[in-house]
Amino acid sequence: MKSLAELNAIKEKVLKEKTEAATKSGEIKVLVGMATCGIMAGAMPVMTALMQEVEKRQLKNVAVSQTGCIGLCNYEPIVEVLMPDMPKVTYIKVTPEKAVKIINDHIVNGKVIKEYTVDNIHWNKE
Amino acid sequence: MFRSHVLVCGSDGAVLKNLVDNMNELVEKYRLKNDVKVLMTYSLTGDDKISLIVYPEGTQYFNINLESMERIVKDHLLNGKIVKDLLAHPEEKTEEEIASETEFINRQFRMVLKNCGNIDPESIDEYIAQDGYQALGKVLTQMTPEQVVAEVKASGLRGRGGGGFPTGLKWEFACKSKNPVKYICCNADEGDPGAFMDRSILEGDPHSVIEAMAIAGYAIGANKGYIYVRAEYPLAVKRLDKAIAQAREYGLLGKNIFDSGFDFDLEIRLGAGAFVCGEETALLTSIEGKRGEPHPKPPFPAVKGLFGQPTVLNNVETFANIPQIILKGAEWFSSIGTEKSKGTKVFALGGKIEHVGLVEVPMGTTLRKVIYKIGGGIPNGKKFKAAQTGGPSGGCIPPQHLDIPIDYDNLVGIGSMMGSGGLIVMDEDNCMVDMAKFFLEFTVDESCGMCTPCRVGNKRLYELITKITDGRGTMEDLDKLEELCYYIKDNSLCGLGQSAPNPVLSTLKYFRDEYIAHIKDKTCPAGACKALINYEIIPEKCIGCTLCKAACPAEAISGDPLKTHKIDKDKCIKCGTCMAKCKQNAIIKK
Numbered sequence: 264m265k266s267l268a269e270l271n272a273i274k275e276k277v278l279k280e281k282t283e284a285a286t287k288s289g290e291i292k293v294l295v296g297m298a299t300c301g302i303m304a305g306a307m308p309v310m311t312a313l314m315q316e317v318e319k320r321q322l323k324n325v326a327v328s329q330t331g332c333i334g335l336c337n338y339e340p341i342v343e344v345l346m347p348d349m350p351k352v353t354y355i356k357v358t359p360e361k362a363v364k365i366i367n368d369h370i371v372n373g374k375v376i377k378e379y380t381v382d383n384i385h386w387n388k389e
Numbered sequence: 390m391f392r393s394h395v396l397v398c399g400s401d402g403a404v405l406k407n408l409v410d411n412m413n414e415l416v417e418k419y420r421l422k423n424d425v426k427v428l429m430t431y432s433l434t435g436d437d438k439i440s441l442i443v444y445p446e447g448t449q450y451f452n453i454n455l456e457s458m459e460r461i462v463k464d465h466l467l468n469g470k471i472v473k474d475l476l477a478h479p480e481e482k483t484e485e486e487i488a489s490e491t492e493f494i495n496r497q498f499r500m501v502l503k504n505c506g507n508i509d510p511e512s513i514d515e516y517i518a519q520d521g522y523q524a525l526g527k528v529l530t531q532m533t534p535e536q537v538v539a540e541v542k543a544s545g546l547r548g549r550g551g552g553g554f555p556t557g558l559k560w561e562f563a564c565k566s567k568n569p570v571k572y573i574c575c576n577a578d579e580g581d582p583g584a585f586m587d588r589s590i591l592e593g594d595p596h597s598v599i600e601a602m603a604i605a606g607y608a609i610g611a612n613k614g615y616i617y618v619r620a621e622y623p624l625a626v627k628r629l630d631k632a633i634a635q636a637r638e639y640g641l642l643g644k645n646i647f648d649s650g651f652d653f654d655l656e657i658r659l660g661a662g663a664f665v666c667g668e669e670t671a672l673l674t675s676i677e678g679k680r681g682e683p684h685p686k687p688p689f690p691a692v693k694g695l696f697g698q699p700t701v702l703n704n705v706e707t708f709a710n711i712p713q714i715i716l717k718g719a720e721w722f723s724s725i726g727t728e729k730s731k732g733t734k735v736f737a738l739g740g741k742i743e744h745v746g747l748v749e750v751p752m753g754t755t756l757r758k759v760i761y762k763i764g765g766g767i768p769n770g771k772k773f774k775a776a777q778t779g780g781p782s783g784g785c786i787p788p789q790h791l792d793i794p795i796d797y798d799n800l801v802g803i804g805s806m807m808g809s810g811g812l813i814v815m816d817e818d819n820c821m822v823d824m825a826k827f828f829l830e831f832t833v834d835e836s837c838g839m840c841t842p843c844r845v846g847n848k849r850l851y852e853l854i855t856k857i858t859d860g861r862g863t864m865e866d867l868d869k870l871e872e873l874c875y876y877i878k879d880n881s882l883c884g885l886g887q888s889a890p891n892p893v894l895s896t897l898k899y900f901r902d903e904y905i906a907h908i909k910d911k912t913c914p915a916g917a918c919k920a921l922i923n924y925e926i927i928p929e930k931c932i933g934c935t936l937c938k939a940a941c942p943a944e945a946i947s948g949d950p951l952k953t954h955k956i957d958k959d960k961c962i963k964c965g966t967c968m969a970k971c972k973q974n975a976i977i978k979k
């Protein structure tokens with residue numbers, strides 16, 4: 264790295280790829296929490312199931328990728344779906360079966376599976 | 390993703406536009422551009438009153454002018470505190486609103502954790518796209534080392550590893566040294582039971598620590614850094630390894646970074662998981678390849694540290710703050726938090742709490758908010774009894790202090806400490822004497838054994854406490870306990886021994902009646918100390934279903950089918966299985 268300009272060039276390139284992907288084919292990003300907490304809870308098979316389903320259905324505009332811990336460790340495995348112009352949807356306690364359903368119902372048919380989302384976490388009163 | 394949306398409502402378009410512009414300037418000033426979106430809307434009710442609504446909370450403010458908007462941005466948007474006197478509906482819109490689904494994240498302020506859970510930690514490009522390595526570029530091309538130190542000093546950042554020592558000051562000591570060789574070290578030993586903040590940062594955003602260490606290297610004039618990680622964190626080590634290789638490939642580590650003539654490189658050292666190796670002098674000795682034993686300070690590491698050279702050692706989370714301080718400025722950073730504790734703190738929430746996990750809040754947030762508004766409260770309708778901070782070196786916070794703003798000095802004031810960020814929540818089923826015993830057992834195991842007060846004293850403390858939890862304690866033992874605690878604190882060499890009695894002292898301070906119940910009444914009020922509890926079957930309730938008898942691992946239950954069963958106290962190992970199995974609630978714990 265020789266200069267800030269060079270660093271900025273990389274930054275712009277990545278950001279451009281991201282926005283291009285987003286506008287071109289409506290890129291959908293699927294993030295899987297893969298920190299120790301996620302992996303211990305079974306994020307690996309979930310990741311595999313997501314990738315296989317994307318592959319099987321030839322979904323060219325879906326990118327499955329790993330990320331760190333979002334903080335809700337006892338609700339792992341956590342999968343987040345980011346669609347252009349839509350609020351992020353966070354799914355908790357995902358299993359490989361649920362993962363396949365997320366691809367089918369949410370990503371292909373656009374229907375959020377409410378029963379699986381983080382909205383279902385429990386709050387106790389004081 | 391924006392964390393908050395601000396809606397400016399009114400009926401006069403020109404006035405609104407003006408206010409939105411002002412608001413945007415403020416958002417810019419407090420560096421919240423990526424977190425807050427400002428929108429304008431015409432008032433639906435038709436009245437002229439201008440108001441400002443912050444979503445997702447739905448908090449509505451009146452009396453909107455430049456000055457009040459600045460307070461809303463600073464207090465509410467940056468520090469998460471509602472500005473009570475500007476509220477449109479003070480009676481209903483307080484912090485006590487009903488929790489909604491996204492609150493877990495929205496009630497936090499994610500600065501150190503901003504990339505965790507958002508980027509792929511194994512991709513340097515994704516980190517760069519989030520302004521990664523911009524801070525390093527800035528210091529190397531536009532700032533002198535002294536300016537970097539001054540910026541960190543002005544930010545008010547204090548060490549997140551436990552002690553809370555001002556980071557800028559530490560850097561300044563090392564920066565001033567004329568020694569040609571200096572080192573930067575990162576403490577990723579994280580030995581407190583129940584703490585996992587540093588692991589999550591390393592696993593979720595390893596580049597932020599690497600970038601910060603290079604910045605620190607430039608600031609003090611060091612060309613070499615070591616990251617000391619415990620070997621029990623294999624994933625963190627793997628991601629760090631990969632991140633270091635990527636940074637080298639991009640020339641962000643190595644020779645002549647940003648063409649500035651500055652060289653810096655990093656190495657990982659694995660720790661074998663001894664708690665005492667988290668202590669700074671022991672850690673540095675361990676990096677040198679020697680037995681990890683503490684030695685007396687002074688000389689402090691900033692004067693004479695690794696291989697006898699001036700060394701700056703900081704915690705993972707401390708480092709993770711640095712790039713943003715450089716990019717957004719000391720003034721911005723010091724506007725977050727309380728007077729003497731700036732910025733945010735990451736806590737690992739554990740124990741009797743609904744949402745076990747990682748939270749980040751501005752310093753000064755109350756424990757009540759962390760537990761109930763973010764942590765989801767205590768499961769199963771149980772009552773909060775105490776929170777333990779600072780692990781084996783810290784103390785407990787009882788219910789009467791739930792509303793104290795969490796910062797370094799307040800926690801010390803009530804006999805606990807910030808520690809590295811482990812926060813263990815306890816409910817009415819937890820025995821505080823037993824808790825103190827748990828931590829003592831840990832420190833007895835982990836004492837390096839060099840000094841007698843720590844090696845022998847803590848063992849004696851443990852024996853005294855065990856005597857109490859076994860129901861053999863006397864009131865004189867309580868006095869002995871206290872005396873011994875102070876003796877150990879005063880006479881141990883390192884922080885481990887000096888702080889080991891803290892859990893005992895703080896439980897004695899707030900829960901003395903529980904100790905007394907164990908001693909005088911021979912009971913454990915929480916029903917946790919096995920020696921003091923008995924399982925019994927209430928004959929009137931027992932229908933003789935035989936479930937308990939079949940489940941008992943000790944064959945302690947006798948009784949024919951459909952006849953009343955009985956527990957043999959001598960055989961019972963007090964495992965509680967029978968009580969869980971009985972559908973008639975006929976078994977009680979006394």
Ligand SMILES: Cc1cc2nc3c(=O)[nH]c(=O)nc-3n(C[C@H](O)[C@H](O)[C@H](O)COP(=O)(O)O)c2cc1C
Nearest residue numbers: 548549550576579580667668669703704707884885
């Ligand atoms: C027994 C003992 C264990 C410690 N364990 C850790 C640890 O696991 N991680 C850590 O960052 N600091 C730990 N510390 C604090 C370090 O000695 C040191 O103060 C800290 O790493 C300095 O960095 P900071 O100023 O950024 O907090 C421990 C201290 C003692 C006495």
Ligand code: SF4
Nearest residue numbers: 837839840843883886
């Ligand atoms: S206080 Fe304990 S851990 Fe620290 S040096 Fe002495 S014996 Fe070792």
Ligand code: SF4
Nearest residue numbers: 941961962964965967
């Ligand atoms: S507590 Fe355990 S050992 Fe005792 S009677 Fe019940 S099942 Fe048996």
